[in-house]
Amino acid sequence: MPVTQNTAERANFLEIRHLKKEYTAGNPILKGIDISITEPGIVAIIGPSGTGKSTLLRCINRLIDPTAGEIIFDGADLCSAKGAQLRMLRRQVGMVFQEYNLVERLTVIENVLTGRLGYMSAWKAWRRNFSQDDINTAFDLLDAVGLTEHASKRADSLSGGQRQRVGIARAVMQNPRILLADEPTSSLDPKTAVEIMELLERFAEEKNIPALVNIHDVKLASRFAKRMIGMSNGVVVYDGPPEGITDEHLKQIYGGESWLV
Amino acid sequence: MAGINPNQHRGNPFKHNWLASAIWLIVVCYVVYMFNAMDLSWGRINEGLGHAGNLLGRMVPPNFSRWSLLLSGLIESLEIAIIASICGIFISLFMGLFAARNMMPNWISTPVRTLIALCRTFHPVIIAILFVKSVGFGALAGILTLIVASIGFIAKLFAEAIEEISLKQVEAIRATGAGFTSIILFSVMPQVFARFIGFSTYQLDSNLRNSTMVGIVGAGGLGGTLFSAFQRFDYDFVAAILIVIIALIMFGEFLSNIVRSIFR
Numbered sequence: 076m077p078v079t080q081n082t083a084e085r086a087n088f089l090e091i092r093h094l095k096k097e098y099t100a101g102n103p104i105l106k107g108i109d110i111s112i113t114e115p116g117i118v119a120i121i122g123p124s125g126t127g128k129s130t131l132l133r134c135i136n137r138l139i140d141p142t143a144g145e146i147i148f149d150g151a152d153l154c155s156a157k158g159a160q161l162r163m164l165r166r167q168v169g170m171v172f173q174e175y176n177l178v179e180r181l182t183v184i185e186n187v188l189t190g191r192l193g194y195m196s197a198w199k200a201w202r203r204n205f206s207q208d209d210i211n212t213a214f215d216l217l218d219a220v221g222l223t224e225h226a227s228k229r230a231d232s233l234s235g236g237q238r239q240r241v242g243i244a245r246a247v248m249q250n251p252r253i254l255l256a257d258e259p260t261s262s263l264d265p266k267t268a269v270e271i272m273e274l275l276e277r278f279a280e281e282k283n284i285p286a287l288v289n290i291h292d293v294k295l296a297s298r299f300a301k302r303m304i305g306m307s308n309g310v311v312v313y314d315g316p317p318e319g320i321t322d323e324h325l326k327q328i329y330g331g332e333s334w335l336v
Numbered sequence: 337m338a339g340i341n342p343n344q345h346r347g348n349p350f351k352h353n354w355l356a357s358a359i360w361l362i363v364v365c366y367v368v369y370m371f372n373a374m375d376l377s378w379g380r381i382n383e384g385l386g387h388a389g390n391l392l393g394r395m396v397p398p399n400f401s402r403w404s405l406l407l408s409g410l411i412e413s414l415e416i417a418i419i420a421s422i423c424g425i426f427i428s429l430f431m432g433l434f435a436a437r438n439m440m441p442n443w444i445s446t447p448v449r450t451l452i453a454l455c456r457t458f459h460p461v462i463i464a465i466l467f468v469k470s471v472g473f474g475a476l477a478g479i480l481t482l483i484v485a486s487i488g489f490i491a492k493l494f495a496e497a498i499e500e501i502s503l504k505q506v507e508a509i510r511a512t513g514a515g516f517t518s519i520i521l522f523s524v525m526p527q528v529f530a531r532f533i534g535f536s537t538y539q540l541d542s543n544l545r546n547s548t549m550v551g552i553v554g555a556g557g558l559g560g561t562l563f564s565a566f567q568r569f570d571y572d573f574v575a576a577i578l579i580v581i582i583a584l585i586m587f588g589e590f591l592s593n594i595v596r597s598i599f600r
Contacts, residue, residue: 136511166513176508180526189522193513200518242508249512 087147088112088253088285089135094144094154096130103142104130106309112253115283117276119296119317122306123329128289131306132255135287136168137161149252166193169246171275173258175238177245179231183222186230186241187213190248209248216244220274236267240274247278254279254286261291268292272299293325391571398579399572405561410580413557416478417547417588421540423479424486429532431487432494433520439498449495456488464550475556482543482550489542493535494528501527533599537592544588548581558584 089112097103104127112118120128133139135146137153146153148164156164169190177186191209192200199205205213217223220240225233230241239259246254256275260268272288276299279286290296296303297317305313305320305328313324326332371377400406434440435448458466463484467477501524509523551559558577565573 138507138511162513162515164513165511168511168513170508170511172504172508174504176504178505178509178523178526179502180529181522189509189514190512192509192515192518192522195518197515197517197521200514200521245508245512 088115089287090145090147091135092145092147094131094134094146095142096127096134096139097142104309105134105141108144108309108311110304110311110314112285112287114301115285116279116301117272117286117288117299118302118304119300120287120289120304120306121291121293121296121328124291126306127309128306129257132170132257132287132289135253135255136165136170138170162193166249167252169249169251169254171239171242171246171254171256171259173261175235175242175262177230177238177241180229182227182229183233183241184213184217184226187216187244187248190245193249213244213248216247217241220244235263236270239263239267239271243271243274243278247282251282251284253284256286256288258289258291260295268295275299293320394569394571395575397572398575399570400576402573406558406576406580409551409558409561409577410584412475413547413551413559413584414544416475416482416550416557417540417543420479420482420486420547421536421543424483424539424543425490425536427483428487428491428494431491432498433524435491435495436498438501438503439520439524452488452491452495454488455484456492460485460546460550461553464553464555468554473554473556478547478550478555478557481555482546485546486539486543490535490539494532497528497531497535498524530599533596537595540595541585541588541592545585548584 089110091108091110094105094108095103096105108131120131122128130139134141135148135153137156141154144154149167151160151164153161153164178189181189188205188209190213191205195205214223214226217226220243222233222237222240222244225237230238233241242259254275259275260271263271272295275286275288288296288300297320300317303313303315303317303320304311305324307328307330312327313320322332322335325335431448431452435445435452437445439445440448460481464477464481467480471477471480505527506519506523509519514522548558548562551557551561552563554560558581562574562577562581565571565577
């Protein structure tokens, strides 16, 4: 990693170049994605199911290995990173999941603390030796998402909305330089969905970092997003402000028009 | 009601299965034949019951006069069981993890699974004889036998428990940048720990029982004492040993209940 960075480089949060992914050879799901994230705030990624939105996010933190392309993050190429370097980069990328993916048998506060595992040796992790700073931060975050009184409950006793708040707290616990959220509101009711989006927006602002959010609900997306990326068939077909999205674009992204009212 | 014609004949939907009946008939005939072939007649059973009554008579009252011999055998059995359980469970933790196909690539899991399968191929008596012949008489052979038996049983169960976990939780911990060991500690272990405790206490129970057996082939413990008492027709001492074994097993049950309630 470079020791010195000029301001222009630092503002370049994430740069995806010609990203390709094929699960079976000759059948690409991502067909050359170019996205450059230079501003903090929510970036909504919309598109029909199966178009590669989840794959795109999982390529960014390398839960999935891309087939070709570059992902420049923190001055390094994530696509070629391996072992310790990959984990160092990955810990700076916080991820929020559609089905929350909390460790159900751990308590709420333990789940939040797992966000620090990337910063700890296995020996410290084995002894549950979290630093006092980490423990304080975890309780502060739990406070910020409004779950203080649930700290010592087991994660599987929470409701969906509460679990997603824990998921967000865990991601922010990593002190990330970027947040990824894969359909964070799809399993939630409309009111809770808005609350979750507000929370993501708030943390993105507080930390001055971008949050890439895969989302199905176009209205909800345009309400919170500073920038919208429309994907269809593995390519980016729209990239710009939410106001710029027209019915024509939506037809192109999702196909058909009977759903547009 | 319209459409119902009571005069029309319809077959019973519960069909009679002639093949099944034929197979049942064959099984019954074979069982009757076997009883005859092995001379399991009433006369033979009566004769056996007479012997059994005689044996029981000589067992009462149990003779505890050689209690020091009994106690040293008991302690040796207990130690064999506990040492073998601790070592066996510890080794099985790793072997179970390496054998889990959702955690390890095939080139690791397949050989480990084969090794585990090998451990459960032979009955503990056969393994005990092999160890007595290879490392000599005494407790070491018994401990090694029960370690092998433990691995064969719980490493397989551990592996199966790990294969049933939710990978979503693993994915989430991986996404935090955690290393492999931390991923195991914080996303795999919480999901399987309660079941591991269950399997382990069951194995401790089973090892206690088997530790009284391995002595019969010379691998240490109470079994040896029992066997020589049988050979010398000291049936009252045999009765005393059997009572002690019952007490040992009940103590094991009590112990595993405590362990289970602690880790609930």
